[in-house]
Amino acid sequence: MKILKLSFALLLCAIISSCSNDDSGEDLTGQTGELIIKFDNGVGDQDFIFGTTYTKSNNESYQLETLKYLISNITLTDSEGNVYTYPYNDNIFIISEANANNAGEIYVTLNDVDAADYTEISFGIGIDQDRFALGADGQGDFLTTAEEEGMLWSWATGYRFTRLDGTYSSDIATDEALNIHMGSVGTAIDNYREVTLTLPNTVLVREDSSPQIHIVADIALLFDGNTSVSFDEGYSQVHVDETTTGVIANNAMEMFSVHHIHND
């Protein structure tokens, strides 16, 4: 009987002590770590797959063989409101579905990010006017990369921010060409947009960990976002027109959401 009472007491102790938790404030000064941002393209609740026919508004459907967009100026805001900006020259990325892994995710790896507890991520879609103003020589290696990826019209016109190539069908069209090449046009039209997304959990960037932010991009919202567009009515060929590129740029802002994060 005594042993039994003793074991019950021990048990209670173990339970109580296992529940205690005291976080000591850690000093993160000078510490940096890796952060992975995963871009995952989808259409509604479906994973995006090349060649698959997706339906949209106006009884139209489309399938794509190219899906690329530019992301730049990634910044992270920590729990105390401090903003970390990734080094300017490296802070531009081409997100190409063709480079996705077998789970359909495109990885962007940021190195030497300041260690902090991040609660918010911001990034731009496309290239801002400041970066364009640096001139062709000021673009570094990225100009070549963008050229190779077909994300540049000409230097004077500038970058394509989105590149969707494929075909569409509607009540009056069957397998017509679909090309959504939205971008700023020189300095005349500025279609650069920024989005800010709140992280569902705090991302802990540390020297010895490699947290991940899983971002879903819903391609359907590019056509049926804030503004619904019709391929038949001028949106099957989006290139340098001020109106159509502006509508697509605004819709692109709504595509992105953070699905979840991982702290390793």
Added chain:
Amino acid sequence: MNDFQNIKVIACFLLFAIVFRATAVASEIDPPFKSSSYFDYDCDLCSCSTGSGSFGFGTLNNSNFIGLRYINQSFESRNGVFSNSPVSKETFNTYQLWAQIPVSNKFYVTANLPYQDLNRTFQGDSETINGIGDASVIAWFKLPFYKKDSNFEMKDMEREVSGHSLQFGLGIKLPTGNFEEALADNVNPGFQVGTGSFDGIFSLGYNFGVDKIGVNTILTYYLKGENKNEYQFGNQFSYSAKVYSVFSGERYAVMPFLGLSGDVYNKIKQYNETLSNTEGDIVNTSIGAEVPYKKCILGFSYTLPVSQDLFGGNVKSKNRLSVYLNYAL
């Protein structure tokens, strides 16, 4: 204990050792593949909770025993954030040494030590982890009820299947199994042999049994502790009810049963923040039987979920099969 009984005990242990050895050999193949791209929830409903209340802590007639139980569970998990994301299949084999050991008339202890052998296949790749799982020990106080008119002799006999009784259990689940943080982040679901935490177990059971029929019910609450990776599985409530009857032949009896059981899980916490889509609930039905023969009890059950919503619908429990061979103490 006579010599014959001793031999049977030794035979039971030998059987256990053989099964143990066989699984250890079988699982040395299949190097783990890198699975960093998968969806990434994990839970402890799968491998770690096989000693849980919804599985039952003992036998139908609440007798004392030592035995070996095998549990096979199947799951399907969606590995991605989309509804057409590919599905992986998980098969969990658990070999448990389990026992109900009497301490005194009113006190007994149940214990179980699992060996986990977990397999997961995804797009043609196979991954296996195995090892000793989380052991648990529960101390029970049994409160039998007597009929008012029952005579004095009956009271002292403490017959197990002769009426109503309540059981109060207080226990602990130990982190004897290995918890790998990398798995917690990358592999779905609960693909762990252990949770790495000390958990408190609080249990209330009600049994009723007369000659030909009996009812076992049990409610269990698991207070989950945080492990060294600042990872804390969600607290869990389990319930189980079984109705059985006894068909006695000349030399042996068969006790078929029908059961209803379930689990409700709270959200997982990591670094003191709750993770969304990590809660869930499941209701199962089960059918099975126990066949006592002399001092041995052979039991089996087949369990099928009737409703479930686990981890945002990303994890689907399929069926589970349990077979056990106990030696009555």
